[in-house]
Amino acid sequence: MKLKLDQHSPIYLQIIDEFKRQIARGDLRPGDRIPSQRELAMMVQVNPNTVQRAYREMELMGITETLRGQGTFITQDPERLAAIRREMASRALVGFVQEMHALGYGRDEMIEMVRGTWDELFAAQAAPAQPGAPPQHAAQSQRSGTEGGESRGDGRV
Amino acid sequence: MATVVFDRVTKRFGRVRALDELSVTIREGSILGLLGPNGSGKSTMLKLIAGLYRPDSGTVTIDGMQPSTKTKAMVAYLPEIDYLYGWMTVRQILDYVSAFYKDWDAARCRELVKFMGLNPEATVSRLSKGMRARLKIVVAMSRSAPLIVLDEPLSGIDPPSRLRVLQAIVSEFREDSQTVIMSTHDVADSENLFSDVLFLKAGKVALMGEAERLREERGKSIRDLFEEVYA
Missing domain, CATH: 1.10.10.10 (Winged helix-like DNA-binding domain superfamily/Winged helix DNA-binding domain)
Structure with missing residues (x-):
């Protein structure tokens, strides 16, 4: 770790x-x-x-x-895990919005810029993201990691 | 476990008051960082605990007892100076030192030697400064002493040795049975290790408290506080 x-x-x-x-x-x-x-x-x-x-x-x-x-x-409790993810996201968001606000950007302008930056960064990636969907690897892990591939049971942090 | 109490302790060297009416209580089970620049009284405090100095006035007690042969058996003291015989090998040093202490733990000592990457057959005078620092820590931490007193164990050694020394302290520290007091002027590397910190300034307490509480209350690292106190 x-x-x-x-x-x-x-x-x-x-x-x-x-x-x-x-x-x-x-x-x-x-x-x-x-x-x-x-x-x-x-x-x-x-x-x-x-x-x-x-x-x-x-x-x-x-x-x-x-x-x-x-x-x-x-924990294996899916609700608990989802709550942690929401909490981290909300913290990142609050930080971002406060910073942008301090720089003088308004709500709609901010949203527009987020769209633009998203496309710049991730346009190459094919599928349009579904709102609220966790990233690929996190989605897999929520299916309790039973499918093949890498095992992460080594306690690595 | 051991509680150390300084009650209005003054220690003079000629005209200099190394400690000036110092009163502190070091709680048992803590890892106390004794912090301050050179000449602030750190080593003097540690030597008083180890029973190597006597106070000019005031009292030092360890679990209510003044330093004596009895308390010396409770204290594992690592001096800042190089005190190990250079002509001996690592193994000879450890055999020699182990004979002095009833609380010597031979199994733990072997593990520590391995962990520190020390070659038992190496001659001490041929060891690098970092390796000698590692050996000193092995000597101090191989005892099951309730009170471990380390005078500048990180001073002037290479970063990998520093890391090993810090790890050895963390791994061997028994929070339910030991108290560690460690002096350093290098706060950045070691501040996460301390449960409590004591800032000494000209032989007096400039600031003392629980490390996590100080971070919480002041929103500052111990290192920042250090710079503030000694600015």
């Missing part, structure tokens, strides 16, 4: 955010094992108590489940 900690906000919150981000992007799939607390603490050289706090909060938020003696896993 690569963690870019900016250290200006509490580390435990940044650890939680990083897990949420990876879940929302589909890098972590439902049922994936995540590193043990000690492993993560070593990977990112963070105080074990800080990692413990992050894991405890994630458990309370329903992001992860800990099975005694087996480790900590990403």
Whole structure:
């Protein structure tokens, strides 16, 4: 797990955010094992108590489940996962809209520019995106990753 | 576990007050970052805990006891200086040191030597500075001491060695039975390790608190606070 900690906000919150981000992007799939607390603490050289706090909060938020003696896993609850994705999207949106607003752009102009930039960036890609559809890899993972191909059960974060 | 209390401690060297009526309580189970520029009193504080200095006034106590042979058995102290005999091999050093301590954990020591990438047959004087720093950490962390005192363990060593030293501290730290006090003037690399930080300035406390709480309340990294305090 690569963690870019900016250290200006509490580390435990940044650890939680990083897990949420990876879940929302589909890098972590439902049922994936995540590193043990000690492993993560070593990977990112963070105080074990800080990692413990992050894991405890994630458990309370329903992001992860800990099975005694087996480790900590990403929840399989589809509603929970969808909520995490919505939350991350809404955070990105608020940031974007605020920034554009500060630059003096109005609502319709902003929407127009989003369309334009979308086409510039993704025009090459064939199918028009359905509104609300998760990206390809995330969509697959929500079918619980049973289809063949890569396995992500290695606890990689 | 060990709680360390400084109560109005003053330590003078000639005319200089290295510590000036210093009062702090270091809570057990914490990893305390003892921060400050050179000459702020960090090493003096650590040597008082290790029982190498006596205060001119005030008291230092570890679990209520003043530093003595009894508390020395509780403290694993890593001095800043190179104190290991250069003519010995890594294995000889570890054998030699292990004989001094009842709490020496030979299995953990072997694991640490491996983790640090140290060659047991290498002669200490031939080791790079980074490798010698790694060896010192092995010596300190191979004990199951309730109080681990590390004086500048990251100072002047290469980045890979720094990483290994930090990882060894994280992996060997037992939060339910140990307290770690570590001095450094290099905050950027180590701030995530600390549960608490103590900023020393001219032998007095400039700022002390829980690292996560300070980040939350001030919206700043410990490193930024460091620059603020010593600006």
